[in-house]
Amino acid sequence: MSTSLVVLILSLLLGVQPVTTDLYLPALPTITAELGASMAQAQLTLSGLLLAFGLSQLVWGPVSDRFGRRPVLLLGLGAYTVAAVGSMLAASMEALLIWRILQGAAMGAGVMCARALVRDLYTPEAGARAISKGLSGLGVIACVSIPVGAVLAEFLGWRAALAALAVFGAVSLGMVAMRFEETLKSPNPRALSPATLLRTWAGILSNRTFWAFALLAMMSYGGLFTFLAASSFVFMGLMDISKPLYGVLMFTMAVSYLLGTFLCRWLLRHHGVHRAVAIGGGLSLAGGSLIGLLALAGGEGVWAIMLPVYLFMLGHGVHQPCGQSGAVGPFPHAAGAASALSGFLMMLSAFAMGSWLGANMDGTRFPLTNGMWFWGVMTALVAWGLVYRSRPRPA
Secondary structure, X not given: OOHHHHHHHHHHHHHHHHHHHHOOHHHHHHHHHHOOOOHHHHHHHHHHHHHHHHHHHHHHHXXXXXHOHHHHHHHHHHHHHHHHHHHHHOOOHHXXXXXXXXXXXXXXXXXXXXXXXXXXXXXXXXXHHHHHHHHHHHHHHHHHHHHHHHHHHHHOOHHHHHHHHHHHHHHHHHHHHHHOOOOOOOOOOOOOOHHHHHHHHHHHHOOHHHHHHHHHHHHHHHHHHHHHXXXXXXXXHHOOOOHHHHHHHHXXXXXXXXXXXXXXXXXXXXXXXXXXXXXXHHHHHHHHHHHHHHHHOOOOOXXXXXXXXXXXXXXXXXXXXXXXXXHHOOOOOOHHHHHHHHHHHHHHHHHHHHHHHHHHOOOOOHHXXXXXXXXXXXXXXXXXXXXXXXXXXXX
């Protein structure tokens, strides 16, 4: 496959996550009201999806190491499309939750294989640059997801927003079926044997490099998820802004993330992975702390939230390419399993935060602002205390 085709496929496979989580956010308050559900149940349609997404990767990873990336992608994207149609037709919050959980489990195949195929094709340093290009594509998809979701929810209803997910799944499935070539040249026939699985998991979990980069991606994603899960209720519920305006705000947030992926590539070229992560840690800490301090000082406007979020998202655009590539870098023969474990940790933080938000959303902005403050501090601690300190030292 050509480099441009690899980047396009990476963008679609990685982009399935923001499409699935972001596009329906403007419709979430309407779904909650029309289906007669509580705020906690509404949050569960997001956190439950992400928990299933994380857990499923622990299965998809070894399966892809055994049978290859292509069959896993075809099966996963096919199941994703079916689950998206089921979500669109759901008649109750319970039914919607079941379909969303199935959708999350299927989504795991695409995102896990995206990270694994980068390791199939590239060295760790080149992989960080390659996945940053794919995540730039993800940023473009994220830029349009929430505005499109806002327009669909406003004028066609929430079911139309969920129908768009089925369209995206079908397009991605078609692209993989027609153009994707297997990247795993030597499948491991013993990848699914219990003894091999135990050795593989033990080897990954005992690797300090894996933990440094996986925790980096995990902490940074925790901050993003906090904003995604709480922002629609804060902006449209507390501040009473319209769905289209909310879509515009989220578009600008995604643009800042996209710029962060460009910054990541520049930093990688001029400073290398470890210094790039250290600089990104400063952005994460600045954004998270500023949003928390402004809220405590009484700042109530939209921009008291959005301006710090832009800083945090610039850092997120640095941490995700470096974290996702760095976590699988030491494991060229078990990239699927390493990708799965890294992805599981990211979704574990999202599920924990979603559960906390469901229990603590109190009609104020503080659960959002305090949550992002926490994750900004944690991201900086990992960036400086684990990743940067693990850099190779001159002899």
